[in-house]
Amino acid sequence: MTTLSVNGVQREVKASPDTPLLYVLRGELDVMTPKFGCGLAQCGACSVLADGEEIRACITPISALEGKDVTTVDGLPARWAKQKGLTPDPERLHPVQQAWVDEQVPQCGICQFGMMIKVTELLEHNPKPSDADIKAALTTSGPSPHLCRCASYAAILDGAHRAAVLMAEGGAK
Amino acid sequence: MQTPDQIDTIPADGLSIHGARLSRRGFLGTGGALVVALGLAADFARAEVSAQGASLNAAQPSSWIEIHPDSTITMRTGKCDFGQSSIYTAYRQIVAEELGVPLEAITTVIAGDTDRTPDGGGTFGLLRNASTNMRKAAAYTREAVLALAAQRWGVARSALTLRDGVVSGAGHSEKLGALVAGQDLHLAIPVEGKLTDFRGLVVTGNPPMKAVADYTIVGQAVKNPILRPKVSGQLPWVGDIKLPGMLHARTIHPATLGSTLIAAGKLDTAQFPKAKIVQLGNLLAVVSPDEWEAVQAAQAVAADTKWSEWKGLPTSEKLLDHLQHRVDWSAVPPTQGAKKGDVASVKGAKTHRASYFMPYFKHAPIGPSVSLGDVKPDGSVTVHTHSQNPQFLRMALAKMLGVGEDKVVVRTYAGPGHFGRSNGGNAGSEDEAVLLSRALGVPVRVQWMRHDDMGWSTQSSTAYADISIALDAQGRIASYQATHSGPPMQDDRPIGAILAGLPVIDPPTASNPSPIHTAKMGIADRWVYGAVEHVAETGRGTIQLGEKESLIKVGLRDHSMRTPVQFQQNFPREVAMSEAAMLAGKDALQFRIDHTDDPRVKAVLERLKLEAAWDTRPSPAPRTKGAKLLRGRGVSFMLRDNGYWACAATITVAPATGEVKVERMVLVSDPGIVVNPLQLKRQAQAGCLMGVSQALHEEVSFDEGAVTSLDWATYPILTAQEMPDLKIVLAPYAGAQIYGQGSESANALAAPAIAGAFLDATGKPVRRLPLRPDYVKAALKA
Numbered sequence: 001m002t003t004l005s006v007n008g009v010q011r012e013v014k015a016s017p018d019t020p021l022l023y024v025l026r027g028e029l030d031v032m033t034p035k036f037g038c039g040l041a042q043c044g045a046c047s048v049l050a051d052g053e054e055i056r057a058c059i060t061p062i063s064a065l066e067g068k069d070v071t072t073v074d075g076l077p078a079r080w081a082k083q084k085g086l087t088p089d090p091e092r093l094h095p096v097q098q099a100w101v102d103e104q105v106p107q108c109g110i111c112q113f114g115m116m117i118k119v120t121e122l123l124e125h126n127p128k129p130s131d132a133d134i135k136a137a138l139t140t141s142g143p144s145p146h147l148c149r150c151a152s153y154a155a156i157l158d159g160a161h162r163a164a165v166l167m168a169e170g171g172a173k
Numbered sequence: 174m175q176t177p178d179q180i181d182t183i184p185a186d187g188l189s190i191h192g193a194r195l196s197r198r199g200f201l202g203t204g205g206a207l208v209v210a211l212g213l214a215a216d217f218a219r220a221e222v223s224a225q226g227a228s229l230n231a232a233q234p235s236s237w238i239e240i241h242p243d244s245t246i247t248m249r250t251g252k253c254d255f256g257q258s259s260i261y262t263a264y265r266q267i268v269a270e271e272l273g274v275p276l277e278a279i280t281t282v283i284a285g286d287t288d289r290t291p292d293g294g295g296t297f298g299l300l301r302n303a304s305t306n307m308r309k310a311a312a313y314t315r316e317a318v319l320a321l322a323a324q325r326w327g328v329a330r331s332a333l334t335l336r337d338g339v340v341s342g343a344g345h346s347e348k349l350g351a352l353v354a355g356q357d358l359h360l361a362i363p364v365e366g367k368l369t370d371f372r373g374l375v376v377t378g379n380p381p382m383k384a385v386a387d388y389t390i391v392g393q394a395v396k397n398p399i400l401r402p403k404v405s406g407q408l409p410w411v412g413d414i415k416l417p418g419m420l421h422a423r424t425i426h427p428a429t430l431g432s433t434l435i436a437a438g439k440l441d442t443a444q445f446p447k448a449k450i451v452q453l454g455n456l457l458a459v460v461s462p463d464e465w466e467a468v469q470a471a472q473a474v475a476a477d478t479k480w481s482e483w484k485g486l487p488t489s490e491k492l493l494d495h496l497q498h499r500v501d502w503s504a505v506p507p508t509q510g511a512k513k514g515d516v517a518s519v520k521g522a523k524t525h526r527a528s529y530f531m532p533y534f535k536h537a538p539i540g541p542s543v544s545l546g547d548v549k550p551d552g553s554v555t556v557h558t559h560s561q562n563p564q565f566l567r568m569a570l571a572k573m574l575g576v577g578e579d580k581v582v583v584r585t586y587a588g589p590g591h592f593g594r595s596n597g598g599n600a601g602s603e604d605e606a607v608l609l610s611r612a613l614g615v616p617v618r619v620q621w622m623r624h625d626d627m628g629w630s631t632q633s634s635t636a637y638a639d640i641s642i643a644l645d646a647q648g649r650i651a652s653y654q655a656t657h658s659g660p661p662m663q664d665d666r667p668i669g670a671i672l673a674g675l676p677v678i679d680p681p682t683a684s685n686p687s688p689i690h691t692a693k694m695g696i697a698d699r700w701v702y703g704a705v706e707h708v709a710e711t712g713r714g715t716i717q718l719g720e721k722e723s724l725i726k727v728g729l730r731d732h733s734m735r736t737p738v739q740f741q742q743n744f745p746r747e748v749a750m751s752e753a754a755m756l757a758g759k760d761a762l763q764f765r766i767d768h769t770d771d772p773r774v775k776a777v778l779e780r781l782k783l784e785a786a787w788d789t790r791p792s793p794a795p796r797t798k799g800a801k802l803l804r805g806r807g808v809s810f811m812l813r814d815n816g817y818w819a820c821a822a823t824i825t826v827a828p829a830t831g832e833v834k835v836e837r838m839v840l841v842s843d844p845g846i847v848v849n850p851l852q853l854k855r856q857a858q859a860g861c862l863m864g865v866s867q868a869l870h871e872e873v874s875f876d877e878g879a880v881t882s883l884d885w886a887t888y889p890i891l892t893a894q895e896m897p898d899l900k901i902v903l904a905p906y907a908g909a910q911i912y913g914q915g916s917e918s919a920n921a922l923a924a925p926a927i928a929g930a931f932l933d934a935t936g937k938p939v940r941r942l943p944l945r946p947d948y949v950k951a952a953l954k955a
Contacts, residue, residue, distance in 0.1 A: 108256030151862030
């Protein structure tokens with residue numbers, strides 16, 4: 001048994017310790033927002049935060065995550081509420097998610113779960129990033145670029161800037 | 174209080190509504206609805222019995238549009254969403270507009286599922302032909318509601334209007350829901366076609382349509398309601414569906430595109446105790462209730478599996494040579510495109526003559542194909558998947574299994590965009606999931622790995638073109654001649670069915686009776702330079718490369734991808750236009766304006782000139798001595814589905830390294846009526862950048878037996894860091910009567926504009942894609 005902290009909840013996991021996190025999240029824990037894209041850490045569709053740092057769930061064994069807080073897109077609203085001391089509200093999205101709606105960012109949307117994780121990581125460290133900062137975060141800061149086949153990069157930049165504003169304002173509706 | 178039967182007087186045989194028929198099946202104590210269903214001629218209804226089966230039954234009160242007593246509305250379409258948002262935005266806008274209700278009244282959109290939607294057909298041309306079904310259904314419904322109210326109030330129908338969900342006139346006023354409450358109303362509308370055909374059913378007749386000048390909802394920047402559940406994680410994706418007892422499968426595809434199975438590898442049951450091997454002909458798979466075990470076990474078995482050797486492909490390095498010198502283009506009859514005057518009679522003062530080449534592209538969805546098949550002991554089949562043409566997939570699955578179409582249901586979910594790959598039904602894994610489920614008696618989820626999706630899906634086919642442009646003494650085009658040659662673009666055979674040796678529809682051939690599945694090369698690129706007096710365009714087709722030689726009749730299977738065929742024909746034409754302009758000593762943009770006689774082409778190009786701050790001058794660009802970077806700008810044009818699109822690209826070229834950087838893209842579009850400017854802009858931005866990706870990076874590599882572009886390292890696509898400045902200008906012409914269409918033109922425009930900019934920057938043409946360093950350096954040396 002491995003104990004994982006996923007979206008603020010301690011979960012007991014039966015899978016062997018060398019199992020990549022992605023298969024445990026989706027198969028055993030029913031946490032479905034990280035998507036299978038390549039299994040090679042080449043695309044970013046499976047990204048999650050581990051202690052606030054973006055990692056690729058498709059290649060990271062759960063043994064490497066014991067004692068770390070794993071956050072997926074499902075857990076972003078609670079993460080934000082905790083950071084800001086807000087009372088839980090099922091209607092409230094994380095500012096990055098809200099910005100993705102406001103700016104109508106996704107086309108098909110499969111990459112956006114990883115994009116939102118990456119932009120959350122960026123904004124937690126750099127609350128007012130430039131275009132160049134956002135592009136660098138999405139391209140060179142991780143194991144591989146975060147790829148969007150629909151090429152919604154212009155919308156993603158708009159979304160990241162909007163999220164920065166929402167976070168500075170202290171919350172999303 | 175009066176009951177509806179006391180005040181409504183619908184005749185027993187119903188009311189005629191512009192060729193549709195409104196009838197009342199009865200009265201209901203509570204609830205009630207007006208439902209709009211298919212009206213079928215008697216012969217047609219008989220022919221359709223098997224296909225309709227598990228679908229909305231045409232003979233039952235099933236619906237395209239349902240008006241509920243609370244005035245909310247449900248609409249249904251067989252089309253799906255692939256990220257365009259159109260079925261949730263534009264379609265709702267069109268229906269609300271035509272019906273006369275607020276947009277918010279349409280609370281539910283049911284899409285794609287073959288048992289819950291009425292019309293079928295592929296998800297393409299969403300605003301071109303496909304939206305006409307919904308629009309006409311809405312118009313028939315509006316007229317039926319007006320007729321109902323006129324009957325109830327004993328007034329003339331012409332005295333009544335339906336606006337904002339309220340019928341009023343002649344001193345009466347009533348909400349839509351109140352008019353239908355308590356009744357079981359049924360509106361049968363006329364249709365033709367076949368549900369499980371490629372194009373599905375088409376609503377016929379001519380109900381009165383709202384005047385474009387009166388539009389208030391079409392044209393609004395409506396947000397996509399599906400995005401909130403998408404980004405919150407509430408919306409189920411195709412790969413997220415689970416069923417009790419489900420097994421995870423990984424298919425092990427052959428070593429080459431022509432190999433047969435000699436011996437399946439051994440499964441180490443000590444290491445993988447829950448896993449099992451399944452073999453159906455050449456279809457090999459490993460299943461397990463544990464997905465990670467299935468992945469590992471399949472990898473181990475694959476390494477130990479023996480396939481026959483096969484070499485039947487020319488290799489990507491020798492592809493152009495193969496097309497030019499080894500394909501027998503006479504085996505498939507040629508087709509004629511634009512033809513006027515007599516090109517042979519023209520002797521130009523100067524002639525531009527060149528060949529242009531397009532590699533194979535991959536649709537390359539970020540998520541590899543995944544499906545969940547569920548074959549029940551009674552023979553009923555459900556497949557949960559993400560398809561652009563669920564009814565056509567249903568037909569193909571029924572054919573494969575040898576069962577009636579009434580036994581098969583296709584359910585669709587959100588999934589990764591794959592840009593045309595499944596508009597003929599399958600995206601890859603559906604048939605494998607169904608076959609494995611049938612063999613094992615439990616639901617089976619097949620998730621392709623990245624290498625399966627790259628190596629075993631279809632691709633956008635290669636093409637080359639020979640272009641000859643004669644210029645007169647004044648530098649005007651005297652004649653234009655083009656021959657476009659390439660394999661076909663629409664192989665809809667499911668791969669698992671082929672591997673298992675089961676029945677499939679025919680691959681593209683010259684004699685295939687289905688026009689979309691022909692091996693003939695049609696001319697898709699509309700001729701827009703009408704001032705040219707002598708024009709001749711010819712298309713030459715062939716069968717798919719390696720298919721005939723393949724022991725399993727596979728080879729390089731091809732499928733349409735964003736502006737299929739037109740992409741492959743527009744690039745040569747538009748790059749040749751830029752080259753001809755340079756040869757004539759003219760500005761590339763003005764040269765295009767000077768050769769068109771279509772005011773919309775001219776208007777879009779003039780607008781582009783302004784928006785891009787185009788510096789009118791001949792190419793090449795003046796050079797700064799000693800500069801390490803050469804900068805240039807280029808232009809391209811496309812007319813597609815009545816949408817007029819133009820693009821200007823600014824790039825730099827580093828001759829020392831061969832590196833091309835795109836600095837700026839400006840798109841101007843006159844697509845006709847813009848239904849939703851917000852969504853169109855987002856589509857055009859993304860489409861344009863996907864086009865930049867194709868222009869700079871994309872080419873499928875393959876050796877003599879198999880595709881070797883198997884991941885994102887060997888098939889790179891554009892990254893965020895490479896994103897240029899982007900400007901999208903929507904400039905519909907006044908008086909447009911047709912809905913905006915052709916947003917995928919944004920994809921196709923990038924490559925010829927970038928190649929035109931390369932010519933401007935360097936003075937040298939680049940006549941092939943992609944503009945990656947090795948090809949760029951070769952072009953500069955030529």
